[in-house]
Amino acid sequence: MPSYAVVGASRGIGLEYVRQLAGRPDAVVFAVVRNPESSTHLKDVAANLKNVHIVAGDVADYNTLEKAAKQISEITSGKLDCLIHNAAHMDFKTVHKGFDDYADMEELDNDFIYAFKVNSLGPVHSITAFLPLLRASDTRKIVVIGTGAGDLKSVQGLNMVNFAAYGMTKAAAVIATTKFAIKLKDEGFVVVSLTPGVVDTSATAGAYRDAVREGYAAFTASVKKATGIELTAQTPEESIAAQLKMIDGLEASQNGLFLSHTGGEYGASH
Numbered sequence: 001m002p003s004y005a006v007v008g009a010s011r012g013i014g015l016e017y018v019r020q021l022a023g024r025p026d027a028v029v030f031a032v033v034r035n036p037e038s039s040t041h042l043k044d045v046a047a048n049l050k051n052v053h054i055v056a057g058d059v060a061d062y063n064t065l066e067k068a069a070k071q072i073s074e075i076t077s078g079k080l081d082c083l084i085h086n087a088a089h090m091d092f093k094t095v096h097k098g099f100d101d102y103a104d105m106e107e108l109d110n111d112f113i114y115a116f117k118v119n120s121l122g123p124v125h126s127i128t129a130f131l132p133l134l135r136a137s138d139t140r141k142i143v144v145i146g147t148g149a150g151d152l153k154s155v156q157g158l159n160m161v162n163f164a165a166y167g168m169t170k171a172a173a174v175i176a177t178t179k180f181a182i183k184l185k186d187e188g189f190v191v192v193s194l195t196p197g198v199v200d201t202s203a204t205a206g207a208y209r210d211a212v213r214e215g216y217a218a219f220t221a222s223v224k225k226a227t228g229i230e231l232t233a234q235t236p237e238e239s240i241a242a243q244l245k246m247i248d249g250l251e252a253s254q255n256g257l258f259l260s261h262t263g264g265e266y267g268a269s270h
């Protein structure tokens with residue numbers, strides 16, 4: 001029975017991971033969310049699925065992840081085959097901000113520090129908390145969801161001056177992921193960053209649905225204006241199907257890489 005933990009599974013990409021993985025009849029899926037009660041989209045999806053367990057865990061609070069790992073361990077007899085760390089701070093009201101979009105340096109500092117806690121330390125916390133369970137499995141896969149906003153060539157290629165806190169803190173997550181890949185290589189782990197492409201997650205954004213949709217439209221329009229590149233947002237179904245294909249096929253030679261859902265290493269053309 002393959003076991004998967006999706007960290008940050010209340011909505012958007014994480015929720016779709018849960019939905020597609022739960023469709024594998026032999027799988028057990030742990031949906032780790034910081035607030036199980038208010039994760040209404042997840043609760044709806046999990047209502048009729050016996051192989052989905054909702055577990056509380058906040059990536060900015062390490063103790064909650066240790067508790068989550070203990071809970072999972074009790075169900076899986078101490079093992080976890082695959083960790084998918086998806087959680088990120090991407091508040092649509094602030095995520096697009098560039099350095100000049102803050103009232104003052106204190107506001108900028110606070111936003112960056114919070115983003116660093118969730119986006120950069122979050123993966124460090126969840127990999128560390130789940131490592132004993134992953135070590136007990138023969139599969140040993142760790143996937144941290146990355147973004148072009150945190151990739152140097154994409155930032156240049158797409159003329160991305162905005163998304164400053166998000167991009168910088170997600171770039172740090174890529175470095176953290178690679179460090180774990182090096183550290184765990186001799187134990188047979190495959191640890192990668194994986195970008196989903198542009199995915200329209202507005203359907204599960206609740207009250208912010210329209211604002212999130214407008215955010216994607218504004219982002220793709222600004223990229224087109226600056227570079228001529230036409231980015232099209234995928235549905236979560238399309239992107240996660242492609243990501244799972246990548247995850248299923250991960251090989252030792254890919255350990256430490258930053259991969260794209262379209263296959264192979266991430267580049268500005270993805």
Ligand SMILES: NC(=O)c1ccc[n+]([C@@H]2O[C@H](COP(=O)([O-])OP(=O)(O)OC[C@H]3O[C@@H](n4cnc5c(N)ncnc54)[C@H](OP(=O)(O)O)[C@@H]3O)[C@@H](O)[C@H]2O)c1
Nearest residue numbers: 008009010011012013034058059086087088145147198199
């Ligand atoms: N959508 C895209 O186009 C796109 C493109 C490139 C990369 N990505 C990456 O894909 C991942 C998911 O993005 P998304 O578009 O699905 O975003 P989203 O709809 O905003 O979902 C973010 C998820 O992270 C969770 N989260 C936030 N802070 C958390 C914390 N402290 N502890 C635990 N969970 C937390 C949220 O839970 P709550 O409900 O509790 O807030 C939510 O489930 C992110 O890593 C993002 O960088 C997305």
